[in-house]
Each structure stands twice: as structure tokens, then as C-alpha cells.
Amino acid sequence: MKRRNFIKYLASTGLLGYVASGGVQAAFAPSVRYLRPPGSHDEAKFLSKCIRCGKCGESCPNRAIKFFSTENGITSLDTPFIIPREQACILCMKCGDVCPTGAIPKIEHEANAIMNDVQMGRARVDTHLCLSYQGKTCGVCYRACPLQDVAIRVGMLEQPHVLDKCVGCGLCERSCIQIPQAIRVIPEHKG
Amino acid sequence: MENEKLEPSSKLRHLNKLRWLSLTIVFSMLIILLFVHLYQTYEAAHAYDLLTPTEKMISDTVETLTSPFVKDPEELSVIKGNTWSGTFFGLKISDPLSVLGQIFASLSFYWPFVLTALIPLIATLLLGRFYCGWICPATFIYELNDNLAAWLRKAGLPVSRRKLDRRIKYVVLAVGLVLSVYFGTVMFGSIYPPAIVGREIYYAIALGGFGAGAVFFLLTLLFDLMVSRRGFCRYVCPGGALYSLLGRYRLFRIKRNVATCNDCAKCNVVCQFGLDPLQDDFGMECNNCTACIAVCPTDALSFTVSMHDNKYQGPGHLGHKYRKENEG
Known part of the structure; x- marks a missing residue:
């Protein structure tokens, strides 16, 4: 093979590989709504730091942290996530304590630190589903919230209003008695 | 009498057993730590009565084994991962x-x-x-x-x-x-x-x-x-x-003592990494498993402090080939 042909061959296979890997990435594009453990926000930064040791899950007393297989793309294989409707974060901050990599930052188990540094997502109420907005006094989400009157407050007939300080732990979504849930945490990370 | 002389006596040959002990401990720790983790989550939930029979069994077993050493299950987190x-x-x-x-x-x-x-x-x-x-x-x-x-x-x-x-x-x-x-x-x-x-x-x-x-x-x-x-x-x-790569210039490495080697080649057979101790070729791959030391009948292999492997030192002095060469 001539050198020029060889270089062409190399370049074309390289290009093909690049396109193919792009295709793979697109095929496995995120399609799941999930939260990352408390403290981590930026998805790209999280993925570049997490080494998939699984210690966050092993330290989670509430067993809220689960691990991706291939359903969220190969780049997030074996990374931790939380589906609050299944099991929500209780903001104990133990995962950040054991994480060696800085993917989940260490945050003190204290209300102010949590309110300032944790931003997993933000709860949003669907007024068409919420019982309190249908005239049936409920208020369960408010009672489940660890940051009552700071992250969520209730108005007339226990109608919930999510405030700016909501950290997105998902305990409200977990506790909602409506099926499907009338309050959901919208993740903050750009995943 | 002849046999007794050949009986190897080096303490290093027990290292392979020690290694198996180490591997077994690490592997069983990986399993035990997770049952400890499960136990911790059961304790954190404060719901012993709601556990399934299997979960109760796990909880009871771990509690019995660990309670003499720690008061709070939380303290078991000192070893994790x-x-x-x-x-x-x-x-x-x-x-x-x-x-x-x-x-x-x-x-x-x-x-x-x-x-x-x-x-x-x-x-x-x-x-x-x-x-x-x-x-x-x-x-x-x-x-x-x-x-x-x-x-x-x-x-x-x-x-x-x-x-x-x-x-x-x-x-x-x-x-x-x-x-x-x-x-x-x-x-x-x-x-x-x-x-x-x-x-x-x-x-x-x-x-x-x-x-x-x-x-x-x-x-x-x-x-x-x-x-x-x-x-x-x-x-x-x-x-x-x-x-x-990191171990390229490792300080502790296994070497062959050509004076006591009898060319039996047992080391080459036992080496799972396919190395060639008989020809002094350990290279970067040797994982110090010491299987060759354990199998050597004449204690010709042992750990030495050196940055490099020896070049091939020729046939072992107790082997036929060496004797033939030096007698003939």
C-alpha cells in the first residue's frame, strides 16, 4: 500500500469511528428523569469525576441511591442516581462524606449548608392533579418536606407552593398520595 | 539421607499460602461488608418487625457478630467500599x-x-x-x-x-x-x-x-x-x-540463584503469567505471586533487592546440562 493511500485509509477509518461513536452516543441519549446524589449538580463535571466505586450507595442508609446499567448511555454506566418516587433522598449527606472523588462534594449535615449547596432539582406542583387544588385538603407533601416553610409552604386548603429554597430531595414526590404523583422534582443537572 | 538433603527449607515458600489467605480475606470482606451495609440500612429504618424472614436472618447474624465490638451500627462504617x-x-x-x-x-x-x-x-x-x-x-x-x-x-x-x-x-x-x-x-x-x-x-x-x-x-x-x-x-x-509500567524498576523482585537451580523447570510450568524464571526472565509482568518459590525443590528462587532482572545466567549448576558442560 502506498503511503498516501495508507494515510487516507487511516483518516477515513478515524472519521468513520468518530461518526460511529457519535451515533452510539445519540442512540444511548439520556431518556430517564433522575436525580444525582445531593451536592452534585453539573452533569458533565459529575461524569468526569465519578469513578463508579459505588461507595455512595453503600453508605446510603435510605437505600435511595441506585446505579445505572446501560439505560442512560454508556457514559453514565454504573453511576449513581435517585428516582425520588421510588426512594427519595433524606439529605443525610453521607454519600458526600464517603465519596473520594469530589463528584459528590462534602457538605455538612446542617440546614444552612444544605440549603446553600444542594441543588438536585426543584419540585413542581401539577395543579390539575393535586388534591388540595381540587378542593380535597391534603398537605402531605408539605408534611414530608424536611425544609418546611422554607422550601414549601401551604396556602388555603393546604395548597402547596414550592419556594426558591427547595433543594429537590424528592421527599414530597415520594409521599404524594396521588397516582400519578401531583408533585415532581425537575432535575437541575443538564443531562 | 539423600532425600532429606533435598527437602527445601526456605521460609519464603510459605508466602504463597499467605497470599491465598490475603486473597481470601479481601474477597470475603467484599461480601461481608455488604451484609454489614444491609444491616445498617435495616437499623436506620427502625423497622425490624417489618423485615422479611431473610432480612431478619441477615440482621440477626450481623448483629450477633458485630455487637461485641461496636455499640452503634453506624460505627461499622469505618471499613467501606x-x-x-x-x-x-x-x-x-x-x-x-x-x-x-x-x-x-x-x-x-x-x-x-x-x-x-x-x-x-x-x-x-x-x-x-x-x-x-x-x-x-x-x-x-x-x-x-x-x-x-x-x-x-x-x-x-x-x-x-x-x-x-x-x-x-x-x-x-x-x-x-x-x-x-x-x-x-x-x-x-x-x-x-x-x-x-x-x-x-x-x-x-x-x-x-x-x-x-x-x-x-x-x-x-x-x-x-x-x-x-x-x-x-x-x-x-x-x-x-x-x-x-510502574513496577518496571521495582526494588523487590524474585530472582533465580543459578548455583542451586537444577533446571527442573517446575517454575515455568507453575507460572500462570507464562513467564520464564528458568531463563531469568521475569520482566515487568511478574506479579510476585511466589508460586514459583513454593514449587522450587531446591530453593533456588527467592526475593532480592535489585532494580533489574539478571541476564540469562546459563543452566542451573545442579542440572545435567551444566555438569555435562563442565565435566566434558
Whole structure:
């Protein structure tokens, strides 16, 4: 093979590989709504730091942290996530304590630190589903919230209003008695 | 009398038993720690009466075993994690490969994490691939798999022992690093057997089932049986590649004493990494498993302090070849 042909061959296979890997990435594009453990926000930064040791899950007393297989793309294989409707974060901050990599930052188990540094997502109420907005006094989400009157407050007939300080732990979504849930945490990370 | 003289007496030959003890402890710790984790979650839930019978049994067993030592189940968290990254009484220790992967994936140094690899790094610089032989939980399974291969061989089934190019694993390491940069994520965690084993045990015990990594690990076991003896460790493992490089000038290495060697070649047969102790060729791959020391009938192999292997020293002085050459 001539050198020029060889270089062409190399370049074309390289290009093909690049396109193919792009295709793979697109095929496995995120399609799941999930939260990352408390403290981590930026998805790209999280993925570049997490080494998939699984210690966050092993330290989670509430067993809220689960691990991706291939359903969220190969780049997030074996990374931790939380589906609050299944099991929500209780903001104990133990995962950040054991994480060696800085993917989940260490945050003190204290209300102010949590309110300032944790931003997993933000709860949003669907007024068409919420019982309190249908005239049936409920208020369960408010009672489940660890940051009552700071992250969520209730108005007339226990109608919930999510405030700016909501950290997105998902305990409200977990506790909602409506099926499907009338309050959901919208993740903050750009995943 | 003749036989008694030949009976080897070196204490070093017991190192292989010690190594098996070490491997067994590491592997069983990976399992035990997860039952401890389950117990901790049961305790945190304050709902003993709501546990299933199996969960109650786990809770009771762990409680009975640990209650003499700790008052609060929370204290059991002093040992956590696996060999990929773990906490040991407040000391965080990580695999150097995980640190290297993170440096390339994030293109930055996160010092608190980089420093967790310091102890393994120094140990590897001194002892070479000792991690592969003494600690790696995958080695535990691979060596048992190699025994299986020996049985299959005896039963007349074909077990391939092909030789490939040792340098393949360096390519795997390099490609892994490039992919880590490209995808911006640590790729090694998914193809590095000790990380997979630690994680899959966790998935199986605490999360109710094996994940995708288990399939990959089974494939590596088949690779070892059908392509090459301990093939994955020798030719593919990126961690093995990194440790080989780091252990290039290791200080403690096994060497052959040509004066007491009798050319029996038992060392070459027993070496799962396919090295050639008989010709003084240990190279970067030797994982200090000490199997050759244990099998040597004349104690010709032992640890020495040296930065380099010997060049081939010629046939062993107790062997026929040497005698013929010197008498004739």
C-alpha cells in the first residue's frame, strides 16, 4: 500500500469511528428523569469525576441511591442516581462524606449548608392533579418536606407552593398520595 | 539421607499460602461488608418487625457478630467500599488506575483524590504488580478458573494456551485514556475486573441482581479458558498495564540463584503469567505471586533487592546440562 493511500485509509477509518461513536452516543441519549446524589449538580463535571466505586450507595442508609446499567448511555454506566418516587433522598449527606472523588462534594449535615449547596432539582406542583387544588385538603407533601416553610409552604386548603429554597430531595414526590404523583422534582443537572 | 538433603527449607515458600489467605480475606470482606451495609440500612429504618424472614436472618447474624465490638451500627462504617476505592479507618485508599482515569476524564487534578492513591503507588513502585497477585479480587476468581482449566485439560477438553503480544494491554490502557478524554468520563471502571467484581457483588447482594459488568467478567473468564492462560491479566487488563509500567524498576523482585537451580523447570510450568524464571526472565509482568518459590525443590528462587532482572545466567549448576558442560 502506498503511503498516501495508507494515510487516507487511516483518516477515513478515524472519521468513520468518530461518526460511529457519535451515533452510539445519540442512540444511548439520556431518556430517564433522575436525580444525582445531593451536592452534585453539573452533569458533565459529575461524569468526569465519578469513578463508579459505588461507595455512595453503600453508605446510603435510605437505600435511595441506585446505579445505572446501560439505560442512560454508556457514559453514565454504573453511576449513581435517585428516582425520588421510588426512594427519595433524606439529605443525610453521607454519600458526600464517603465519596473520594469530589463528584459528590462534602457538605455538612446542617440546614444552612444544605440549603446553600444542594441543588438536585426543584419540585413542581401539577395543579390539575393535586388534591388540595381540587378542593380535597391534603398537605402531605408539605408534611414530608424536611425544609418546611422554607422550601414549601401551604396556602388555603393546604395548597402547596414550592419556594426558591427547595433543594429537590424528592421527599414530597415520594409521599404524594396521588397516582400519578401531583408533585415532581425537575432535575437541575443538564443531562 | 539423600532425600532429606533435598527437602527445601526456605521460609519464603510459605508466602504463597499467605497470599491465598490475603486473597481470601479481601474477597470475603467484599461480601461481608455488604451484609454489614444491609444491616445498617435495616437499623436506620427502625423497622425490624417489618423485615422479611431473610432480612431478619441477615440482621440477626450481623448483629450477633458485630455487637461485641461496636455499640452503634453506624460505627461499622469505618471499613467501606472495595478495592477500586475504599475507606479503611478514616484512610481513603484508591486504585491508581482510577486516579489516572479521573485525571484524563476531567483533565484536572483533584488533590484530595489523587493523594488517596499514594500508598498503592509507592507499594507498586517497590513491589511491582503485587496488587495483581495479592489483593485483586478478580485474581481470586481467575486463579480458581485456572484450576478449572487444569481439570478440563485432564478431562480431555481443549483448553487453549495461546501466546499473544504482552504489549496489547498498553494499547488498551492508552485507548482507555483517550476514550476517557473523548467521552469525559472514567471508562476503566467498566472494563477493569477488580472494579467490576467489587461492584457486581454489591449489586447482587444489596441491589437485587448482577449488572452489565457481570456479563463482561464472564466473558473474560471464557477468554482465559479458550484463548490464553490468565489471558486477560496478561494481555488486556489496563490496570495490569499501569502496574507493569510502574513496577518496571521495582526494588523487590524474585530472582533465580543459578548455583542451586537444577533446571527442573517446575517454575515455568507453575507460572500462570507464562513467564520464564528458568531463563531469568521475569520482566515487568511478574506479579510476585511466589508460586514459583513454593514449587522450587531446591530453593533456588527467592526475593532480592535489585532494580533489574539478571541476564540469562546459563543452566542451573545442579542440572545435567551444566555438569555435562563442565565435566566434558
